[in-house]
Amino acid sequence: MTYKGYLIDLDGTIYRGSEPIPAGKRFVEALQARQLPFLFVTNNTTRTPETVADRLKNEFDIHVGPETVYTATLATIDYMRAHGGTSFYAIGETGLIDLLLEAGFVWEETTPDYVVVGLDNQVTYEKFVTATLAIQKGATFIGTNPDKNIPTERGLLPGAGALVSFVATATQVEPIFIGKPEAVIMEAAVAKIGLKKDEVLMVGDNYLTDIRAGIDNGLDTLLVLTGFTPKAEVPELPVAPTFVLDSLDEWRFES
Missing domain, CATH: 3.40.50.1000 (HAD superfamily/HAD-like)
Structure with missing residues (x-):
């Protein structure tokens, strides 16, 4: 072939x-x-x-x-545009948050339309708290991808899927996975x-x-x-x- x-x-x-x-x-x-x-x-x-x-x-x-x-991230933006809503809270880094903002979505921590969870090397417990409370108030829960680990020269490190699982456990809400x-x-x-x-x-x-x-x-x-x-x-x-x-x-x- x-x-x-x-x-x-x-x-x-x-x-x-x-x-x-x-x-x-x-x-x-x-x-x-x-x-x-x-x-x-x-x-x-x-x-x-x-x-x-x-x-x-x-x-x-x-x-x-x-x-x-x-x-x-680009696939997440396409999904959010197709399903409506204008505001978001995200656990993630520049490649996620900046592009969402550039795409016209508005940062909102209390009652966002979406909570988007991706890989974040600076993640804190308080970020998980904000995401959990927003989802409990009705935000749509998006996981950028289900990767439990990422391969590096150090070995298999925690991936975005591990962070998504944390929030899913805390909220008892299953995410919509994009990646x-x-x-x-x-x-x-x-x-x-x-x-x-x-x-x-x-x-x-x-x-x-x-x-x-x-x-x-x-x-x-x-x-x-x-x-x-x-x-x-x-x-x-x-x-x-x-x-x-x-x-x-x-x-x-x-x-």
């Missing part, structure tokens, strides 16, 4: 924390050389697309534009790349998010064993990925 476009994860696929994955860089450069469209689809909401592109350039020598980055593997972000990403689902391959390291995002939404999948999902788990996966590789260097674009 020869694919016309690629949706690609970042953390654990192109890099691991601050550690480069050299095969990831070579994979992107091979796509560019073949003029194949690609979109980085990431559950990370701590950075804007511009910041992600700058980081890829400055830290990993991967040269792409911000238009190639589609974050769970992978949910249809919200995948339908938008496929529309953005401008191809049909059967023409696109989803590439990632995390079976629970990246690969399930493809499987659950009708895309072929490539699981690369450089991040979250270990090789030992592959035989026991409930639905097999279309492809499993130890390294993206093993991928053959023409078949």
Whole structure:
């Protein structure tokens, strides 16, 4: 099968924390050389697309534009615009809060229309309190993504999903998840790349998010064993990925 476009994860696929994955860089450069469209689809909401592109350039020598980055923040904004409401409270960082404000939503801590919970490296108990009380008063509870962990050079650290679980436990309210593997972000990403689902391959390291995002939404999948999902788990996966590789260097674009 020869694919016309690629949706690609970042953390654990192109890099691991601050550690480069050299095969990831070579994979992107091979796509560019073949003029194949690609979109980085990431559950990370701590950075804007511009910041992600700058980081890829400055830290990993991967040269792409911000238009190639589609974050769970952008998908969250699209969801909120489609469902009405103007105010929000968020647990998150610049890549989430600043973009929500720039999109025209208004910060409100007491009675917001939405409470959005993403990854926040400076999270405090008081932030959880504010989110919990707002949801109890009727705010719609959004989790940017369900990732329980994020792969880094230090190991698997708590992800946004862990913070969302804290609020879900405190409120007894289940969140609306936006990021992978949910249809919200995948339908938008496929529309953005401008191809049909059967023409696109989803590439990632995390079976629970990246690969399930493809499987659950009708895309072929490539699981690369450089991040979250270990090789030992592959035989026991409930639905097999279309492809499993130890390294993206093993991928053959023409078949």
